[in-house]
Amino acid sequence: MSFHIAVLISGRGSNLEALFHASTRPDSAFKISLVLSDKSSAGGLQFAEQNSIPTLVVPRKPKEQNSQTFNQALCDALLPYKPNLVVLAGFMRVIDANFIHTFNGHVINIHPSLLPLYRGLDAQAQALDAGAKESGCTVHYVTEEIDAGPIVAQAVVPILAGDTAEVLSSRILKFEHQLLPAVVNAIARGDIALVRTESGSRIVINKVLDNFKLEGGRLIRSA
Numbered sequence: 117m118s119f120h121i122a123v124l125i126s127g128r129g130s131n132l133e134a135l136f137h138a139s140t141r142p143d144s145a146f147k148i149s150l151v152l153s154d155k156s157s158a159g160g161l162q163f164a165e166q167n168s169i170p171t172l173v174v175p176r177k178p179k180e181q182n183s184q185t186f187n188q189a190l191c192d193a194l195l196p197y198k199p200n201l202v203v204l205a206g207f208m209r210v211i212d213a214n215f216i217h218t219f220n221g222h223v224i225n226i227h228p229s230l231l232p233l234y235r236g237l238d239a240q241a242q243a244l245d246a247g248a249k250e251s252g253c254t255v256h257y258v259t260e261e262i263d264a265g266p267i268v269a270q271a272v273v274p275i276l277a278g279d280t281a282e283v284l285s286s287r288i289l290k291f292e293h294q295l296l297p298a299v300v301n302a303i304a305r306g307d308i309a310l311v312r313t314e315s316g317s318r319i320v321i322n323k324v325l326d327n328f329k330l331e332g333g334r335l336i337r338s339a
């Protein structure tokens with residue numbers, strides 16, 4: 117299989133697990149060639165090692181390194197693997213313009229809200245604090261501005277009376293585990309493409325995913 121991805125994590129790695137399980141299905145269009153973390157304690161690294169996926173740790177030491185130096189170290193670590201796509205799956209560091217440019221814009225992220233709502237940390241708690249009736253998850257291409265890049269696909273998840281941030285997070289997470297592998301497979305097959313334009317780049321959806329609708333140039337799965 118020629119399309120391979122690098123997955124960047126900082127924590128437990130449940131989205132990594134979902135990607136791995138999807139990648140082992142006979143109809144998968146991608147495989148994972150590397151898991152990279154900024155934290156040696158990230159639970160997802162163990163999962164990767166148990167499943168014979170190469171791992172790397174690129175730590176960022178506060179005060180010793182600026183963001184630019186750290187991003188260059190990330191690029192240096194990733195480049196030999198020549199990933200077709202870099203997937204941020206709970207990677208808690210800011211990616212810079214040089215990183216994005218190095219991988220020709222082929223960098224995606226999963227975020228636990230319906231962007232552009234509730235960017236940044238604790239998105240599920242932000243949705244509850246806002247009194248929202250629904251939230252969800254978003255896969256988007258990464259740009260310099262955090263959680264603000266072009267949106268590819270979203271799954272809408274209801275918020276129920278009495279939800280805590282933990283309960284809502286786990287309800288959203290189940291949809292993340294479906295959405296992220298579905299989008300990666302679609303990108304690997306060319307059903308979703310990032311096309312260069314004179315003013316930058318734009319997303320083209322060549323085929324709508326099962327159970328999704330095309331709305332405003334993005335794929336939406338309703339609750």
Ligand code: GRF
Nearest residue numbers: 128129130131206226227228
């Ligand atoms: C997920 O909720 C993801 O949307 C966010 O960070 C969390 C990572 O969870 N960016 P996991 O490490 O994949 O379990």
